[in-house]
Amino acid sequence: SIVLGSTNGTTVGGEASVADPSATFVSPGAEDFHLRAHAPEIDQGHSGQGGEIAQDVDGDARPFGSAWDLGADEFVEHAPFISLAGASSGTILVGRTLYFGVVGEDPDPGDSVAYHWTFGDGGGANGATAAHVFAAPGAYTARVTATDTYGRTATATVPVRVVSSSLLSGDRTPPRVSIATPRPGQRLRERRTVPGFRGRVADDSGVRSVELALFRRRGRGCLWFDGRRRFRAGSCSRPLWFRALINDFAWGYSFSRSVRPAPGPYSLEIRATDIVGNRTARVSARTRTLVAFRFTR
Structure with a gap:
C-alpha cells in the first residue's frame, strides 16, 4: 500500500x-x-x-x-453540471401540456443529482423530465436546478412563449432550422457517453417542434433510431422521427447511457414545425438539414 x-x-x-x-x-x-x-x-x-x-x-x-x-x-467535491435543458416546444398554446427535459450529471463518481423545475408562473416539479400546463398567455422562463448530495448546484433556464389560438397569424413560412453538430463528414467518437446533436431553429410565429431522424443503411433498407434505445429496420423512404429539446433559438438531443450505436456511417435529418402548422418541406445537405457522418469508438 x-x-x-x-x-x-x-x-x-x-x-x-x-x-x-x-x-x-x-x-x-x-x-x-x-x-x-x-x-x-x-x-x-x-x-x-x-x-x-x-x-x-x-x-x-x-x-x-x-x-x-x-x-x-x-x-x-465538484459541482454538478447541466449539458442540455429544453422543452418539447418553444411556443405553445394556452392550456396545452408542455414537456421539459434536462441532461446533466455530477463529475464525482458515486455522487448523484436531483433536479427541481420552476416554470415562472408559480408552478414547480421534481425530476429530470417534467410536464406543465400554462394557464395564461405570456413569456415565461422555466428554471431547472441540479443539486448533488453535497448541496452543490448548477442551473439552466428555458424561455417559453405561451400564446392564444385567437392571436395566431396567417404566417405561411416554415421554420428555419439547421444542424450544427455533427458537421458533414465528422467522426463522432463514442467514449463514456455518445456525443449528442445540436443546431439552430427560428420562426416568426414560434417553433412548435423540432424532429430528428437518424439512420444507417443496411442492405436495401435502413435502420432507424426510435429516439429511445433501439434501431428498427424499415424502408429508407419512411423516416422514423423523434423529438429534440428546444431552448430559445437552439435545439439539442442527447442519447441515454444505454444507447451505443454501432460504428459506421450514419445520416441525420431534421425538420421543424411552427405553431401555425408550417413544416420544413425538404431536407438537403445544402441547407444543413441533412448531414452524413460516422460514429467511431
Whole structure:
C-alpha cells in the first residue's frame, strides 16, 4: 500500500484494510484508487497533528473538509453540471401540456443529482423530465436546478412563449432550422457517453417542434433510431422521427447511457414545425438539414 504520512502513529496512507473496495474506490479492477463520493475513508484521518503531507497523490491540497482522508487520495467535491435543458416546444398554446427535459450529471463518481423545475408562473416539479400546463398567455422562463448530495448546484433556464389560438397569424413560412453538430463528414467518437446533436431553429410565429431522424443503411433498407434505445429496420423512404429539446433559438438531443450505436456511417435529418402548422418541406445537405457522418469508438 501507499503511505503518504502519519500522525502520532495513525497512518494517513493506505495501510488500513478496506472491507468493500467498490464502495471506496472509483474502479479497483482498473486500478483507479481515487475515492468515490461518500467513501467511508473520507475525513477519517487526523489533521493538525504535525508531519502530514499537504498534498495528495494528484497534487490536491489536503485536508479538504474537516480532516485528512485515509489513503493517497484526498476527495474533493465538484459541482454538478447541466449539458442540455429544453422543452418539447418553444411556443405553445394556452392550456396545452408542455414537456421539459434536462441532461446533466455530477463529475464525482458515486455522487448523484436531483433536479427541481420552476416554470415562472408559480408552478414547480421534481425530476429530470417534467410536464406543465400554462394557464395564461405570456413569456415565461422555466428554471431547472441540479443539486448533488453535497448541496452543490448548477442551473439552466428555458424561455417559453405561451400564446392564444385567437392571436395566431396567417404566417405561411416554415421554420428555419439547421444542424450544427455533427458537421458533414465528422467522426463522432463514442467514449463514456455518445456525443449528442445540436443546431439552430427560428420562426416568426414560434417553433412548435423540432424532429430528428437518424439512420444507417443496411442492405436495401435502413435502420432507424426510435429516439429511445433501439434501431428498427424499415424502408429508407419512411423516416422514423423523434423529438429534440428546444431552448430559445437552439435545439439539442442527447442519447441515454444505454444507447451505443454501432460504428459506421450514419445520416441525420431534421425538420421543424411552427405553431401555425408550417413544416420544413425538404431536407438537403445544402441547407444543413441533412448531414452524413460516422460514429467511431
